[in-house]
Amino acid sequence: MRVIIPFLIIIPAVELGLLMYFGKTLGxxxxxxxxxxxxxxxxxxxxxxxxxxIEKLKADIQTGQYIxxxxxxxxxxxxxxxxxxxxxxxxxxxxxxxxxPITRKYFKPLLYKFFRRxxxxxxxxxIMK
Numbered sequence: 629m630r631v632i633i634p635f636l637i638i639i640p641a642v643e644l645g646l647l648m649y650f651g652k653t654l655g656x657x658x659x660x661x662x663x664x665x666x667x668x669x670x671x672x673x674x675x676x677x678x679x680x681x682i683e684k685l686k687a688d689i690q691t692g693q694y695i696x697x698x699x700x701x702x703x704x705x706x707x708x709x710x711x712x713x714x715x716x717x718x719x720x721x722x723x724x725x726x727x728x729p730i731t732r733k734y735f736k737p738l739l740y741k742f743f744r745r746x747x748x749x750x751x752x753x754x755i756m757k
Contacts, residue, residue, distance in 0.1 A: 643716030650717070666720045670712020673727050677705045700739050704732045 685698040708726030
Protein backbone atom coordinates (compact mmCIF):
# COMPACT_ATOMS: atom_id res chain seq x y z
CA MET A 629 0.00 0.00 0.00
CA ARG A 630 2.92 2.34 0.69
CA VAL A 631 3.98 1.99 -2.95
CA ILE A 632 0.54 2.59 -4.44
CA ILE A 633 -0.11 6.01 -2.86
CA PRO A 634 2.93 7.74 -4.45
CA PHE A 635 2.01 6.20 -7.81
CA LEU A 636 -1.49 7.66 -7.51
CA ILE A 637 0.08 11.10 -7.11
CA ILE A 638 3.17 10.90 -9.31
CA ILE A 639 1.78 9.12 -12.40
CA PRO A 640 -1.14 11.55 -12.98
CA ALA A 641 1.20 14.54 -12.51
CA VAL A 642 3.68 13.16 -15.05
CA GLU A 643 0.85 12.23 -17.42
CA LEU A 644 -0.55 15.76 -17.22
CA GLY A 645 2.89 17.23 -17.93
CA LEU A 646 3.36 14.91 -20.92
CA LEU A 647 -0.08 15.74 -22.29
CA MET A 648 0.67 19.44 -22.01
CA TYR A 649 4.08 18.98 -23.66
CA PHE A 650 2.72 16.93 -26.54
CA GLY A 651 -0.23 19.30 -26.91
CA LYS A 652 2.20 22.17 -27.32
CA THR A 653 4.64 20.23 -29.53
CA LEU A 654 2.28 18.26 -31.77
CA GLY A 655 -0.79 20.41 -31.47
CA UNK A 656 -3.94 19.89 -29.48
CA UNK A 657 -5.87 18.04 -32.19
CA UNK A 658 -3.13 15.52 -32.92
CA UNK A 659 -2.68 14.89 -29.19
CA UNK A 660 -6.41 14.36 -28.71
CA UNK A 661 -6.44 12.07 -31.77
CA UNK A 662 -3.60 10.00 -30.28
CA UNK A 663 -5.46 9.69 -26.99
CA UNK A 664 -8.71 8.66 -28.68
CA UNK A 665 -6.89 6.33 -31.09
CA UNK A 666 -5.11 4.46 -28.32
CA UNK A 667 -8.38 4.21 -26.42
CA UNK A 668 -10.24 2.64 -29.36
CA UNK A 669 -7.30 0.41 -30.31
CA UNK A 670 -6.94 -0.65 -26.69
CA UNK A 671 -10.62 -1.55 -26.40
CA UNK A 672 -10.40 -3.61 -29.60
CA UNK A 673 -7.23 -5.43 -28.53
CA UNK A 674 -8.55 -6.04 -25.00
CA UNK A 675 -11.72 -7.58 -26.41
CA UNK A 676 -9.79 -9.74 -28.87
CA UNK A 677 -7.24 -10.92 -26.30
CA UNK A 678 -9.94 -11.35 -23.65
CA UNK A 679 -12.04 -13.63 -25.85
CA UNK A 680 -8.95 -15.65 -26.72
CA UNK A 681 -8.11 -16.01 -23.03
CA ILE A 682 -11.66 -17.09 -22.16
CA GLU A 683 -11.46 -19.82 -24.82
CA LYS A 684 -8.11 -20.97 -23.40
CA LEU A 685 -9.57 -20.99 -19.90
CA LYS A 686 -12.52 -23.11 -21.05
CA ALA A 687 -10.21 -25.55 -22.80
CA ASP A 688 -7.94 -25.80 -19.74
CA ILE A 689 -10.92 -26.46 -17.47
CA GLN A 690 -12.31 -29.14 -19.80
CA THR A 691 -8.98 -30.95 -20.00
CA GLY A 692 -8.29 -30.57 -16.28
CA GLN A 693 -5.16 -28.49 -16.77
CA TYR A 694 -3.81 -25.82 -14.46
CA ILE A 695 -5.82 -22.62 -15.05
CA UNK A 696 -3.50 -20.19 -13.26
CA UNK A 697 -1.86 -18.92 -16.46
CA UNK A 698 -5.19 -18.17 -18.12
CA UNK A 699 -6.46 -16.37 -15.02
CA UNK A 700 -3.30 -14.25 -14.76
CA UNK A 701 -3.56 -13.49 -18.49
CA UNK A 702 -7.14 -12.36 -17.90
CA UNK A 703 -6.05 -10.05 -15.08
CA UNK A 704 -3.30 -8.58 -17.29
CA UNK A 705 -5.74 -8.03 -20.16
CA UNK A 706 -8.31 -6.41 -17.87
CA UNK A 707 -5.79 -4.04 -16.30
CA UNK A 708 -4.16 -3.34 -19.68
CA UNK A 709 -7.51 -2.50 -21.24
CA UNK A 710 -8.42 -0.18 -18.38
CA UNK A 711 -5.05 1.57 -18.63
CA UNK A 712 -5.55 2.11 -22.35
CA UNK A 713 -8.93 3.72 -21.72
CA UNK A 714 -7.26 6.13 -19.29
CA UNK A 715 -5.90 9.21 -21.08
CA UNK A 716 -2.13 9.47 -20.97
CA UNK A 717 1.00 8.16 -22.60
CA UNK A 718 2.54 6.26 -19.67
CA UNK A 719 -0.72 4.40 -18.99
CA UNK A 720 -1.05 3.65 -22.72
CA UNK A 721 2.45 2.18 -22.95
CA UNK A 722 1.86 0.08 -19.83
CA UNK A 723 -1.54 -1.01 -21.14
CA UNK A 724 -0.10 -2.16 -24.46
CA UNK A 725 2.67 -4.05 -22.65
CA UNK A 726 0.04 -5.90 -20.61
CA UNK A 727 -2.08 -6.72 -23.67
CA UNK A 728 0.53 -8.30 -25.90
CA PRO A 729 1.42 -11.91 -24.95
CA ILE A 730 5.08 -11.36 -25.82
CA THR A 731 5.52 -8.60 -23.23
CA ARG A 732 2.84 -9.84 -20.81
CA LYS A 733 5.09 -12.74 -19.81
CA TYR A 734 7.40 -10.28 -18.02
CA PHE A 735 4.58 -9.06 -15.77
CA LYS A 736 3.18 -12.49 -14.92
CA PRO A 737 5.87 -13.47 -12.37
CA LEU A 738 5.19 -10.22 -10.50
CA LEU A 739 1.46 -10.99 -10.39
CA TYR A 740 2.07 -14.57 -9.24
CA LYS A 741 4.24 -13.24 -6.43
CA PHE A 742 1.63 -10.62 -5.49
CA PHE A 743 -1.26 -13.11 -5.40
CA ARG A 744 0.81 -15.72 -3.54
CA ARG A 745 1.67 -13.18 -0.83
CA UNK A 746 -1.90 -11.91 -0.71
CA UNK A 747 -3.46 -15.35 -0.27
CA UNK A 748 -0.82 -16.61 2.16
CA UNK A 749 -1.49 -13.67 4.45
CA UNK A 750 -4.43 -15.56 5.92
CA UNK A 751 -6.73 -12.57 6.13
CA UNK A 752 -8.58 -13.30 2.88
CA UNK A 753 -11.73 -15.40 2.80
CA UNK A 754 -13.17 -16.74 -0.43
CA ILE A 755 -16.77 -17.89 -0.30
CA MET A 756 -17.93 -20.25 -3.05
CA LYS A 757 -21.65 -20.64 -3.71
